[in-house]
Amino acid sequence: MPAAVTRRPTAAAHLDRALGAPLDERLAGSFRASVDADRQERFPHELCQEALDWGMAEHLIPQEQGGSLRSLEECFALSRTLSRRDLTATVALGANLLAGLPVWLAGTAEQKDTLAGLLRGGRFLSFALSEEEHGSDVLETGVTARRTASGWRVDGTKWSINNAGHASGATVTARTGDGVRGLTLFLLTRDRAGAGQWAPLPKLRTHGLRGSAFGGIAFSELEARDADVVGRPGQGLEILLHTLQVTRVLVASFALGALDTCLAAAGSFARSRRLYDAPIAELEPVARRLSDAYAELQVGEALAQAACRVAQVRPEQLPLMSACVKYLVPRLANDSIESLSVVLGARSYLAGGLWHGIVEKMRRDCAVTALFDGSAPVNLGVIADHLPALAHARACDEVDDLPAAVFAASADDLPWLDDDDLELVTASDAVHPGLAATREALRRDGHPVAHRGELLDLVVWCEAETARVDDEVRRSAGSAAWRRGGAAYDLAARYSHLHAAAACASRWLARREESTDPFVTSGAWLVLCLRRLVGRLRPGPAPVDDVDRAALARLGETPGPEQWSDHDALREDGGRGT
Template identity: 30%
Template sequence: AALLGAGGRIAVAYHELAHGNDMTRTEFTALPAGGRLLLDGRKEVITNVRRADALVLFARTSTAPGSRSHSQLYAEKADLAADRTAYLPRYRTTGMRGVQLGGVRFDACPLPAGSVLGAPGRGLETALRSFQITRTTLVSMSAGIVDSALETTLRHVRARRLYGRTAADLPHVRSVLTGVFSDLLTADCFATVGTRALHLLPAETAIHAQAVKFFVSQALLDAMNRLSGVLGAAFYLREGPAARFQKLLRDIQPVGFGHAARAACQVSLLPQLPLLARRAWREGHAAPSALFAPGEELPPLDFGALALSASGRESLGTSLAAGLAAMPDGQGPAYRLLRRYGEHFARELTRLGEDCAALDPAELSVTASPYAYDLTSRYVDVLVAASCFETWRRARHSGTPFLSDPHWAAAALYRLSTPRGAPPRTLPAPLEDALWERLSERHRTGGGYLLVPRSPHHHPVGTPGRQQ
């Protein structure tokens, strides 16, 4: 904490290219020798390894089989023998060129035995808990990239004239932009709920963290690709008002594979589904109201309460049915669509319960069939639908103007119900018109395009008042 507070850097060295995310097969060792630990082996694809002042290393600290043979180590570079340490060549990257990706090799490099973080042999458990935080928060931060890209695209289409009017007046352009706005709100809502769950439902975040990483990353990537289609050739430009888009498009790419690939999240979710079907989905507990209250105070994060498995506990998905039962009366197409698609996803959880309870145990590993993997996608959609529906419903009591408007939540559930593999559904006219009006208002006021509008005094990137 002192090092970071003083502006220093710590690099985290988990991966070895030969084994990817299979950390139990780690070959890097830190075995006891003469009252010290000797670091041996190499770590690869480390962010800012040369710039860092210290390293957190995941290593095998025992030759015994099993997961309790690994530990995490903290090593300040100043304490490492220079003649036993060597940096590996930097990897060249497309996008994020300011981030140095490289590796390091140790040859019998001594380290004090007290460098172990936590209890010896518990490194894998500590890593898996910390991944719940990083998988949730890092992908959530990337929503800001799409927020900036949407602003850039809006400026471009409002300035560009086609067929005697601006490009923003063309129905297709409006449809794409409102769809991206809707998807960004959906992703930000789910990311916000997942992040709050770290504080409020730590025993369940073994589910939420994987789901947030899996869904939000793809939603953001798809949104960027659709915006590039609106810009056309302009998204290649390195000069002019739209020039930053090409950088944003490159920089968003690691959101899908950085830290963990989407498929790895499915692998983590899949074996938990049968127990969820037998326990949580039948019991039907509702999540606490604070989970759906962006900006509300949270209790401190209790790292030790994060569980390696949800053990059949999960209350976000089952909150949807309880929310539907308490849904306030309302008129208009947005209310009708909200109820219709809310009920659709509530029924989907019931169907999932039947399908997951019948899964063969052989379908719960990395060798599972496409059908089994698809169950995880269907379940994540239910979690997203519940997050949006309940955030809207609970906002009605807090008086938050935008969140309590049913149009954004109805649009979220409508597009979420798109058949798998099909292009996202074009919004019905009442929803599209309402979202376009709100999108235009955010553009005028500089409020940004995420779930909670920015302060009117905030200056978006690229406008006077804020350095670029």
């Protein structure tokens, strides 16, 4: 949260400029084009091609492979930027990264060259994991790969996978044996398949992302080589779990991009629409919805950016953090978009309404983000599995702090992802100490913090609530039925909010000294974020006050779609907030 807009344009800023102003109806990156393609259930070829012509493929290829992908944070910013215009296009191109990550993490040099060639050729890929009969239960995978004299023979059907109809390659999960060591990943290409061995199934019609190419692929006696195995035979589940930790964080970029657009639309409408001789933005119920949505955007950005960096500097924290990001950020975004639709009223439903009806499309599209890379129950289950160990680590004071780079205003030259460094579980929550550090700083340092008293109350409440969650976990987790009961999931949901509160506190603490922005130095930014998170856990009256009015003023100053193609209007990290 720097004091002023950073003027150095980055890849996300260059992409925005290349795509042009989204209110210019002539452009492939316009809201008009996005909505029209959606209504016709047509794949957004033009926008995808614009992004590829700009150089998006190079940003899906790591630098060590000769590409431009140097950090998850930059990838996140690019995805968020494109998502503001059309989630359908972003999700299609995002599937290329999802399919490629297992190869970048664990593939051979030959596989990486093959993958880079496909991407540079403008081809699309599928991540062929899910199946109609088994859903997210990966251990029940029905697609098989059986040994032959020359390699493997793949049979079975993958379903509800993106880019299925036009995929030139796919990362395929297949069963090669029994149990958790019986799953293997293959990188398969369509051009090597014989007649009838690779058959795309009809496109699935969807409520959101209507133009997407979700469908299935039926494999019939498809010949695969040993050289097509990603990693080792039987290592598939481990590579998948590592991959999903990363992609769960990146899915949050879809949700934040959609919220960016909906908040810009609702804010613009509220400032221009007049009732009772004043803009409706001055009505307290409207102001409350706008301020809350802005706060949730800030929380989501703070948590997701920290997770992007954690993946590269403290990857053992990623199993917990990615699940918190994936559960909470789409939830915050979807709740905010629903609330902003109330501000727009009937105009949120008009097909030719504000900005060509983009809010209604974003509303449907963003809802799907809660399902990608593990639904909310899946991610709450991951968090619940961690809770006993996290409570024990805090009780024994066995929690390490995170490096300063995780929350600093900028972090350059972070090491790239290494599959050997990724873990399957997190032993302690290294984000949580940010609450205690913030409490001590507020009590002891001499910085002028106008909101010191309220900040202390909010931070202390979050710490006390964490202790209550820990106590409940210690009382209940010993029961065999606890993990399958609703209480475990409720505690996991609460913990995700507290984890986000610690991330926000750490971000503010790390950045306030270098800032000259009163919204930051006064503590107002952190008050805004913590109030919102605490309010979700402890609902109560929330009258609009000076903190909310300051947030609304910042929202009014945030560059709208008219300026999205202007370098000087863009934040370095792709964000739109503080």
